[in-house]
Amino acid sequence: MMGEGGTPLIHALNLGKMLGLENLYIKDERQGPTNSFKDRQASLAVTAWKEAGIREAVLASTGNVAIAYSAYAARAGIKLWAFLTSLVPAEKMREVAVYGTQVVKVTATYDQAKTIAYEFAKQRNLHFERGSRSIPSVEAMKTLAYEIVEDLGLFLGQNNPEVNQSDGLDSEWIAPDWYLQSVSGGLGPQGVQKGFSELFEMGLIKKVPAIAGIQTEGCAPMVHAFQRDQSIAEAVVSPRTHIATLSTGDPGFTYTLLLTRMRESADLGKCNFPGGGIFEAVSDEEAYRTMHMLAKLEGLSVEPASAVAFAGLIKLVRDRIIKQNDVVVVNCTGHTMSIETDILGDNWAKNLVVSAKVFEEQPEEGILSALSAATFEKFPRVLVVDDTSDARRLIVRILKSQGDYILFEAENGGEAIQKALKEAPDLIILDLMMPEVDGFMVLDALKNDPRTSNIPVIVVTAKDLTRAEKARLQGRIHALMEKGNFLDSNEDGENDLSSQIREILK
Ligand SMILES: *Cc1c(COP(=O)(O)O)cnc(C)c1O
Numbered sequence: 057m058m059g060e061g062g063t064p065l066i067h068a069l070n071l072g073k074m075l076g077l078e079n080l081y082i083k084d085e086r087q088g089p090t091n092s093f094k095d096r097q098a099s100l101a102v103t104a105w106k107e108a109g110i111r112e113a114v115l116a117s118t119g120n121v122a123i124a125y126s127a128y129a130a131r132a133g134i135k136l137w138a139f140l141t142s143l144v145p146a147e148k149m150r151e152v153a154v155y156g157t158q159v160v161k162v163t164a165t166y167d168q169a170k171t172i173a174y175e176f177a178k179q180r181n182l183h184f185e186r187g188s189r190s191i192p193s194v195e196a197m198k199t200l201a202y203e204i205v206e207d208l209g210l211f212l213g214q215n216n217p218e219v220n221q222s223d224g225l226d227s228e229w230i231a232p233d234w235y236l237q238s239v240s241g242g243l244g245p246q247g248v249q250k251g252f253s254e255l256f257e258m259g260l261i262k263k264v265p266a267i268a269g270i271q272t273e274g275c276a277p278m279v280h281a282f283q284r285d286q287s288i289a290e291a292v293v294s295p296r297t298h299i300a301t302l303s304t305g306d307p308g309f310t311y312t313l314l315l316t317r318m319r320e321s322a323d324l325g326k327c328n329f330p331g332g333g334i335f336e337a338v339s340d341e342e343a344y345r346t347m348h349m350l351a352k353l354e355g356l357s358v359e360p361a362s363a364v365a366f367a368g369l370i371k372l373v374r375d376r377i378i379k380q381n382d383v384v385v386v387n388c389t390g391h392t393m394s395i396e397t398d399i400l401g402d403n404w405a406k407n408l409v410v411s412a413k414v415f416e417e418q419p420e421e422g423i424l425s426a427l428s429a430a431t432f433e434k435f436p437r438v439l440v441v442d443d444t445s446d447a448r449r450l451i452v453r454i455l456k457s458q459g460d461y462i463l464f465e466a467e468n469g470g471e472a473i474q475k476a477l478k479e480a481p482d483l484i485i486l487d488l489m490m491p492e493v494d495g496f497m498v499l500d501a502l503k504n505d506p507r508t509s510n511i512p513v514i515v516v517t518a519k520d521l522t523r524a525e526k527a528r529l530q531g532r533i534h535a536l537m538e539k540g541n542f543l544d545s546n547e548d549g550e551n552d553l554s555s556q557i558r559e560i561l562k
Contacts, residue, residue, distance in 0.1 A: 065207035094124035114177035115185035126155035139173035197247020239269035266329035270368030301361035359390025469493025
């Protein structure tokens, strides 16, 4: 009706490199008419309303459902009432209202708002949108599965040894190993899982992906139930999260249904992962940090609720639940607007005030001198030493995504020693295995010169070190990290190259 569905599947090369995942894909649902995968659901559900002659309807929403249904209801000429909790960001509430929907702000939890909306609909004898109990809503989400297998076939089909060119299909359809989504009510994964299962049953794909449902720690009823091996989720009565989209405290029957379907697909050998998937929780803070990193690494600005899924991805890779060779698809939605102030702070722009007088007097020099007078803060200086440009570029990218570092690069030991003297870095990230002057020799040279002997060094290495090599490093370096595993924990429980660096530069 309005261009819903058919969103691009984006190969996340940079984030994938950082996580060591070659086949990480992002289903970019931001590109739907109202920027979330709720457009699929709204399109089909409102069409069904229209066919059924419904003229006025009621729903409760954590934000995105109300926005999507408002747009489609407006087009269909159906009057809509949206009950939103006061947690929903003001920007989203206004967007709902713009479409002509009657917004009812409820100062209560989402579950309570839902009950009030239901009572209201019953009293007035209006249609009530029942979310995961509404057939069109669930069925619409199957299209996500259809598009994913089609696009993965295009990405992976040609080089894939499993491709059977003689089966009469133009291109093979390929299911991912994992489908990740942040989960609130659970309608998305319920429909997507159904879509994959039906494709499997029709013989169109060879496996059903494992589902990873990610919730916020402050509202994780599914995760709690899953970890306790319970098939009924106990409601979280007072959700504690700033991420309103994910504040369904009581998923009710949907969790049970989803879990049953996931287990069944594993038991019947359709899904290769035990139990058919996993539920995991991350903190709001982890989500915000991941959101900023994703924007800087991939150029994708997503809403906090989607960042929860990416934070979950990082956790599952670290815990080695998602393996390096797995094909992974993450559902991505929304926009950062509502929390940009939180992640950027106050100093995100440099103010440059040029008076009209300066312009008149010295047109060009005036602007230049004003520019050079603008004070830029001093950022920590980091020297990255590695003989392969790919490895240097990866480290540089990771650092750039996490802070405003001033970065220097050296491609061999000799250059490293020179730049350490010339640039006086606050920190050196050093590759050990380089031809001619190797990392050990660089360390010796740095230690022997009083101008460089106090610069902290993080050593990165591609191989396991011998006992003798480890002994040589003892006391001379700050940390040892394995290449390709910058996100793994070391013995101190520290994880993440950038947190190591922040620690050192404090
Ligand atoms: C709706 C929504 C969710 C939660 O999806 P459910 O399938 O309803 O659990 C997660 N993230 C975003 C951005 C959403 O809009």
